[in-house]
Amino acid sequence: MFNLLTSALASQTRLWAGTKAAKTTINEQDPLIMYDNEADPLCRLVREAISELNLDVLIIPCPQGGERHKQQLQEMYSTDRIPFLIDKNTQTILNSASEIITYLYKHYGNCSAPIRLRANLFNYASSTTASLIRFNAGKTKTPAIEPTDPLVLYSFESSPYSRPVRETLCELELPYLLVNLGKQSFGELGPATRRLSPGEYTPLPETKRSAFFAEHGTVQVPFLKDPNTDVDMFESKAIVKYLIATYAL
Numbered sequence: 001m002f003n004l005l006t007s008a009l010a011s012q013t014r015l016w017a018g019t020k021a022a023k024t025t026i027n028e029q030d031p032l033i034m035y036d037n038e039a040d041p042l043c044r045l046v047r048e049a050i051s052e053l054n055l056d057v058l059i060i061p062c063p064q065g066g067e068r069h070k071q072q073l074q075e076m077y078s079t080d081r082i083p084f085l086i087d088k089n090t091q092t093i094l095n096s097a098s099e100i101i102t103y104l105y106k107h108y109g110n111c112s113a114p115i116r117l118r119a120n121l122f123n124y125a126s127s128t129t130a131s132l133i134r135f136n137a138g139k140t141k142t143p144a145i146e147p148t149d150p151l152v153l154y155s156f157e158s159s160p161y162s163r164p165v166r167e168t169l170c171e172l173e174l175p176y177l178l179v180n181l182g183k184q185s186f187g188e189l190g191p192a193t194r195r196l197s198p199g200e201y202t203p204l205p206e207t208k209r210s211a212f213f214a215e216h217g218t219v220q221v222p223f224l225k226d227p228n229t230d231v232d233m234f235e236s237k238a239i240v241k242y243l244i245a246t247y248a249l
């Protein structure tokens, strides 16, 4: 309960940035690749933008004390500074939150980034506060086995239930495809079992949400797919337990 409370408070501190998602779905997109730390304030601002633009991203976690991916970054690009974004669709490589957010909105949103998501001092401060409210969960490495294939997590940035799962994935240095299922209509507000709008839930047609709904009969995040063990699971607490039991050393 305390975990959920601080996670909701962290989202509130960022005024629920990373909740709503663009109605457009970009098909046949090579997922973005981002070297990320869940608790890093600038990485959070980039993830909020990615979530609101309704894009997917392969997250390569770089927790403090974890050399696995930072070393990769150093060898390939002579830096270990994050956030680091690679967009194979346009052969773009960027290493500053401000440039990444500007680029993403220009290329995928055809507009400039909203002020509430830009890498300015105010947003940096509130993002730092959000991490402090979470006691910097996700920031530091927990020794773990390296998986063969990246995991897949359905989530959206401000989701209070999904955040602890992303923190755990980061601490364990487990790469994962982050499929963002942000809210695309008013009827989607609230937890999956108690949506604010009464009546039956129907996602917008031809969206990632409608594809998820067709497969699972509901839209609820977090949802984890682990191709290494063929495990598919809902429920944040169970997912965190599973990740630790399967990968932590």
Ligand SMILES: N[C@@H](CCC(=O)N[C@@H](CS)C(=O)NCC(=O)O)C(=O)O
Binding pocket: 159, 160, 161, 162, 183, 188, 189, 190, 191, 192, 193, 219, 220, 221, 222, 234, 235, 236, 237
């Ligand atoms: N008991 C579930 C609750 C999950 C949940 O309600 N998640 C919210 C997002 S934080 C959700 O899926 N809401 C419905 C939606 O986004 O359409 C868990 O712990 O994973």
